[in-house]
Amino acid sequence: MRKLYLIGIGAGNPEYITVQAIKALNIVDVFFFMDKGEAKQELLNLRKEICERYIEDRSYRVVEVDDPVRDPTISDYTTRVELWHRQRALIYEEMIARELEEDQCGAFLVWGDPSLYDSTLRIIEHIAAGGRLSFEFEIIPGITSIQALAARHKITLNGIGESVVITTGRQLSAGMSGAAERTIVMLDGQCSFNNLLDEELDIFWGAYLGMEEEILLSGKLSEIASMIETVRHEKRQENGWIMDTYLLCRPTGVAQARLSRSGNSDDDNDL
Ligand SMILES: C[S@@+](CC[C@H](N)C(=O)[O-])C[C@H]1O[C@@H](n2cnc3c(N)ncnc32)[C@H](O)[C@@H]1O
Structure with a gap:
């Protein structure tokens, strides 16, 4: 057969x-x-x-x-x-x-x-x-490009005991998912992170991950969003294409405070 x-x-x-x-x-x-x-x-x-x-x-x-x-x-x-x-x-x-x-x-x-x-x-x-x-x-x-993103930025994808949502730029334009402190975004040709500049978020962005042209940028979303957009545009022009993926997350202190307020103390979640 x-x-x-x-x-x-x-x-x-x-x-x-x-x-x-x-x-x-x-x-x-x-x-x-x-x-x-x-x-x-x-x-x-x-x-x-x-x-x-x-x-x-x-x-x-x-x-x-x-x-x-x-x-x-x-x-x-x-x-x-x-x-x-x-x-x-x-x-x-x-x-x-x-x-x-x-x-x-x-x-x-x-x-x-x-x-x-x-x-x-x-x-x-x-x-x-x-x-x-x-x-x-x-x-x-x-x-996956998600694993490559995490490895190249040297980050874990989930915060302690938290969820991670994987979504697209199209979905993100409708707003950050309320269900997760951390969101991974793929297929985003529109820089949809610009819709979230008012939120207190960090971004870990990677383009051409694993390739010679690889670019990594990270920081406060509100501070580096326009730089990412410019770099993205320039590199796309230069190479004729671009593929990028990013993680959006609440800074650790903010995420931990939310978790403690929720009263969830299940030790098995502390991974
Ligand atoms: C059609 S999806 C395919 C995803 C693929 N199956 C995976 O496991 O990563 C294409 C999207 O994956 C992401 N992607 C794939 N390769 C990438 C790379 N080398 N660097 C950054 N993002 C990448 C981008 O978000 C791109 O828009």
Whole structure:
């Protein structure tokens, strides 16, 4: 039976790849490179570099396909994305059936980890549910941009006993989540942190994490927001693309005071 691997390749540094991922790379016959967006060339180059660096004495094929673009005339975000997923599922299904023989292994190399803001798994599940193509699949986890952000800033993501919310710039523009003292923001092309300048927040910002162009900035949000926006704009112009992620958090003293007021003293939470 055909087998597909969804391999998390880490978020930018070829050395983020795991031993498990290297083992999987070495049994794949066909790699499917599906890219989109402004960072397309960079993402493609990293995937090629990973294959060349880690695959030993084995021939493999690469099939490159342009992902379809979302239809901008559909105003509802969820409808637009769902339709786009269906289009992609059709393309992927046809491509797998055409390019992969019954007894072969194929792989999608997924940026970061497949579980986080990536639709490859949803599309593969959609194809499997359709029942027209029989295959099994396995997921190999990768290092996310969130882990890279935490490591490069040398921070823990959660405060003691606190929650962490992972969200998008789109959601953040609606306001900081009341449920968490700490919020990680991805997919923010609009610098949505500017909506929160009145709040007492610190920011840990990282762009091109794990890559040569990496930039790290941190401090009081109200003091460094405009610098981040300027740097972001300039680097995007210079490189033709940018990917950035950030953590927003209440300064430690403020967060701890809130926690004590809540009266929660469960020692198991002190991690
Ligand atoms: C489509 S999501 C993919 C996330 C990916 N699956 C992961 O595990 O990190 C793309 C977003 O991830 C974040 N991102 C991915 N790679 C990054 C990097 N090297 N540096 C900073 N942010 C990154 C950015 O917020 C970007 O908008």
